[in-house]
Amino acid sequence: MQEAFFALADRLRSGIAGQEVLFCSLGGEVSEFVRLNRNRIRQAGQVRTVRLGLNLIHGARQVEGSCNLSGEPRSDLEQARWLLGRLRERLAHVPEDPFLNYSTDPSEGQRQMGDPCPPAEEAVAELIAAARGMDLVGIWASGEMFEGLASSIGHRHWHRSLSFNLDWSCFLEADKGVKAGCAGLHWDATRVHRRLRVMREELRVMAGSARTIAPGRYRAYLAPAAVQELMDLLADGGFDLRSHRTCQTPLLGLARGERELDAGVSICEEHGRGLTADFTAQGFLKPASVVLVEKGRYGRCLVDARDGKEYGEAVNAATDAPESLGLDPGDIPLAEVLRRLDRGLYIGNLWYGNWSDSNDCRLTGMTRFGTYWVENGEIVSPVNVMRFDDSLYHLLGDRLEGLTRERELILSADTYEGRSTESSLLPGLLVSGIELAL
């Protein structure tokens, strides 16, 4: 696909007029999706998609468009030329764009990640056999993803990955379940077998009668998967420059120095560690890392190309949200978590987070999967689902007792706009209190 894309871009470039600038981007995947319920196949199939994006620029005017490609060079060139023609027609009708911003320094790069996955049929059959007797539900996704960029200025970048993402849970009854994920660039079936053994143990605990707790403030440990829900919510509008300049960020108080987080909280966008491409659609290269929060104080914002031009700052991101977020570890050994918690809630997952009052960085959401009551440093019973409603200024601030020394790499299982390449590297959090509202 790489050669075909660059050849297509070259053909398009040869057809552009004198002062025109053209950025071509390509995205696509060949993915196998197998949906499971009750440890059987619910729905299985393959999705093969290739998408071309064009950004046509003339002077200070620009228009963007996209279309699907087939992979067959002659018809793809015809389709791409049709799209370019439509964009050229529109260009005359749009005003000059004062925030147009693209890299004028040609750059090249190529990145290849991952090993070929085993045939999805084999992996799924092995999973079903290993989970015999369990009520397993979830999805297997695997295959190839690719992303390319070529411009009339001379940019040429290619990013290809082969990966898998098995995201599943096992249930006893109703909503009593435990969740797991196994994803990466190199398939290792023993990881799944090991995780299933742990889940069988967890389900034994889950079989105990569930405790219903009253609303109020509880001491709690939030496992990395629960922390991810908080970080995902914060990622949406928390760190981008535009949200800060227009006072929409929920971290406004932190950015102004009026509020603070615990000195143990440092949050970073770790492009260098992540699985996403290292270039933006406008030809900028992403820095290896951007420190967003440093020792409890606000650091830098994420700046995409448009915001960079509008507010006069250097571009350091492809989008307005972190793609490879990292929260620094603390010093609590994972093995010590239950002892340090002593009495309270072990929260395995949080779900369906949303803002209660973003002015106070206050959010709400639900406990889900693997949440337990702990007494004297031991898990004693599962807990029926509860709604939390609390401010991150407390959970990551005055009520934060510590973060775990170990971190978990969580690869996003999101597939709304194709298979996601986002990831996060997160520790668990021990807090002296989390407010439960319902």
Added chain:
Amino acid sequence: MKERLSDCVDRFRALAPACDYWTLRLVAEESEHLEVRQGVAEPSLFDTSLGVMVTLVKGRGIGYGATSDLSTAGLRAALERAGEWALLHARLGLFDAQLCPRSSLRAEYRSRVQEPWACRSVADKLELLRMANQAMAIDARIRDWAAWLEYRRLFQWLETSDGGRVTQTLEFVHPGLSAVANSGGQTQRRRGGGSSSAQQGGLERIEAVRLLEDAPRVAEEAIALLEAPECPQTNCDLVLMPSQLALQIHESIGHPLELDRILGDERNYAGTSFVTPGMFGRYPYGSELLNVTFDPTLPGELVSLAADDEGNPARRQYLIRRGILERPLGGPLSQSRAGLPGSACSRASGWDRPPIDRMGNINLEPGEGSLADLVARVERGVLMDTNRSWSIDDSRNKFQFGCELGRLIEEGELKGLVRNPGYRGISTDFWRRLDAVGGPESQEVHGVRNCGKGEPNQSVYVGHAAPPCLFRQVAVFGGAA
């Protein structure tokens, strides 16, 4: 385009292998986004999408293959992969694929469009948005503001081996406005200009939502909210406007009634449901005033159409009547698996995703009286307008919503604004507190354009029409004082 798709169908027919049943679903989409923010036009976007989904039933198995390669080789590859997955499903499948519905329906649907999108130039549309921008830039405390127009045209052709052919063309124009105001540590956002009332149609939607006329109100209310007191934290009566009821219906009625949740398909992602098969026909879901329909017939609503994406003819059905739960939301496959009735709501987000049980138009049927009549019945309460935050547990019981704007009600009259209004409760307990439903003249058609569920994930449009409603003694709250 139609000739190209027709040629694709003919070539597919020639390739289709001997099997029990096949479907070919071609989807061609075109969309545009025009936006002016702070008086500056954002880059104009023009996107098209074209691809096919092939489904094959062989014996006990079913599999799918989706591709953007419409060449003969591309169709053949998709068919082969679908066949391979059908083989594995036959061995390890959750159900016998012979349960899958077969369609021989011949039907056509086209959105009613009075003024086609192409009737006005890009420059004219941008000028309209620039004027809307100007009308919102009324105060230095307005820190961000934008107006937009989105266009989407979706053409779908479903062809089946049983002779079914359903072609549907849906067109949408979505106008919208947003103003963000800030003072000190308080930021408030207000939207309008049709941003929550998405419907089918053409450029006539701009006039219908009064895009230009609404702009000053949006900005003025954003500023007024900055100075308003916080919504009180108390238990009191609650009047919900249709712009919020849409989400309330969506989360606490629509999702729990989805059969695939009840069957457990969604437990790993979107969740399960507190509703169990034994509840249908007898469970008191809400007060006697609660009447909810699956209605694909209401003109202009987002999911008004002729058939779902498996070729099942769509028709109006009661889900809840006089408060009693009658029928779940599920296509014929889920109906067979569950042994329950359902509705024609097997839908996919595009050519690259297989159909699953979705909401269509889920509407709360009108009662009697005006908004003023509802308010007159309240001694002490809060009115809430326009959803801004939503959250509910995975069984669809414990919910919490936030709205953009609240207004106190005292002794039957609307009083001053309150900011950051929110409320929480438990689904059926809440619907049993329903004490008044506005009449047909107060009904509004709204929609949700980002309803997400499914693995792989799918985001679809869903319609919700409702009049304002009154609920007794609900837990309400505001933001940090």
